[in-house]
Amino acid sequence: MLGSPSPVISLDSLNPPQREAVLHDTGPLVVFAGAGSGKTRVITFRIARLIEEGHVRPYRILAVTFTNKAAGEMKERLRGLVGPLADDLWVGTFHAICARLLRLHGALLGLSSSFTIYDDADQQAMVKRILKELEIDEKRYPPKAIAGRINREKQDVRGPREMVGDDPASRIAKEVYAIYEERMRSANALDFGDLIYRMVLGLEENETFRELVAGRFDHVLVDEFQDTNHAQFRVVRALAAGHRNICVVGDDDQSIYGWRGADRRNILDFRHTFPEAAVVKLEQNYRSTGRILRAANEIISRAYDREPKRLFTENPEGQKIVVVATQDERDEAALVVRSVHELRRAGVPLSEIAIFYRVHAQSRVVEEALRRENLPYRVIGGQRFYERTEVKDVLAYLRILVNPGDDVSLLRIINKPARGIGKTTIDRLVAMANEANAPVLETLSRALDANRFSGAAAKKLREFVTLVDELQEIAATRGLGELGRELIEKTGYRAMLEQDDSPESDARLQVLGELIGSFMLFERDNPDVSLADYLESITLDTTSEEDAGEDRLTLMTVHAAKGLEFKTVLVLGMEEEGFPYRGLNPWDDPEELEEERRLAYVAITRAEERLVLSYARTRTVFGQMKLRIPSRFLAELPPDDVIRLGEPQRPQGAYRPPTQAEVRPPPPPVDYDGVDYPADGMIRPGMAVRHKVFGQGRVVDVREGFPPKVTVEFRSVGRKTLVASYLEPA
């Protein structure tokens, strides 16, 4: 039982619903945590209280997050609250937690504890190999698509036998899936999906495993519950089945990963799954100004099928949101540059400014403009360090040392650098391995012993096997740093890069240097952690280390922005087709449009003080110049909170925002033909305006900014530059 408020954990700083969530005793609890509503505080305080007041032992509490970053931040904050006790908590991502538990108890499920984890690229390589083996045309059935299908099946907890559908694609996927599972077993490898899928099977079908694993915990907490997929839901449900102390936190309005298998129903239907569940809603926003929040509410309230809630704030109203029409994407980039310059002049650090876009491709124009102006920036979501070819190559060598069955890694480097093991030799070797259903390296050793290779091929293969043996020896006796250094020498990898002096290979050498550096650092910080542990830590952690220090602005997709906040946010490309994004054919599934709406909501709710939304009247898409229609989301913004700059495009067909009454239950209009885009309040040169004091005038010039300013030629007093919001159309 929980007692009176802890002397350590002060509840004074919490609002009533926050307090309710923190104090909730036992049994299921779902917390709908709106954007900026202090969600992390609630989770961490709740955990701290369970420990301090509920006397729950820290190692019997499991807190699941979706990213390593979130896990790290949570641990950090818990350390602040409960001190070193925090180190005993189970805090981690679904994948990391499942990997850890499967290594501990997977033997019960027939898993070796030294399994290798395959990332998506490894998985695709494996699928590709199987397609080749089955002589399936990769054009017709791309490995990527098949791998995607396999992942979806695992997400839904279906093995190859349970797969449904007998269209040709499904039949092929099914066949590949079955062999894939065999090969993965032989390689002693699990893919990301497996970590969850195997955990579900273990928990649901193996009583001993269930007791050992689910029995470890008295409380389970899950963050970002709206992002869980079906398999993850099953894991959570199984873990909580005994004690039912399950606390889930999330926001259905911020569910933007449906396309990746996340199921909003997990949080929306939580109280049906757990009928005795307590429900708490955190609706006070501490992040954004009143105007920004109103705009966000306006967008999200038009969504169907959401848990009813409405964010409010006690923050000041703040400045108006600025909507800017630009000529084209280059003009839009120029807008970014101008805005950043102006903010900088006003003393705003660049780190407080973020540029969002719907798709990565939009960053290029902006980057070019920023570079021309020498404005420092960083792009989130580019290629990640551990996904670079040279890094993956070196890691592939290391992975073979830990798990000689790791065929994907082996085939990756068997002839890299080139050591005269040619395609024909490799094909023959792989065929033998397929035949024997055994790992390639093992097959290779046997084949050499049996003299099944001859001449040059045999010689080169023997050399390779010897190389691996030597590296094994070093791995067994020396530290990670030294192993790394020896590895790039002995394999000839370094020599290969030094050979040609192209700028790319220079860069690669540099990256290798960094990699070795990180080896040494890791060794220093974790002296008694094994090579296997190291490899796991990096395949499960893809957070690219951000170079702190220099003050830069941030460019990223809206997806990448979830969970972050910035004083100033500019969202680019607010156009129909662009945002909401539309692929090849119109939204056949209304849910896709709904997700775009939530995405817009996420974008807006990232902004604390200043928000600019821009669109281009014309944009070059796939090399073709297209006329663009302003995004429906722009039309839905509350007019009084917005300043619109620039002339709207002559409507080809525009969108009328649905009124509140139209939203639910009747569906919002999808037909947006023939209705004029509201040109309300658009301020543009030549426009007649009125000012309370100066009277009638005509706009000469418009300058975006914070706030936007307009130069007006007044009949009475001549030319004046003033803040746009003091003007009204005449």
Next chain:
DNA sequence: TATGATTCCATTTTT
């Protein structure tokens, strides 16, 4: 085996 030509295609990506 390496380079250039060619072809294809085109969101979002927490692990």
Next chain:
DNA sequence: TGGAATCATA
């Protein structure tokens, strides 16, 4: 349009 990925050719 541009980039990646595969293919062709030396």
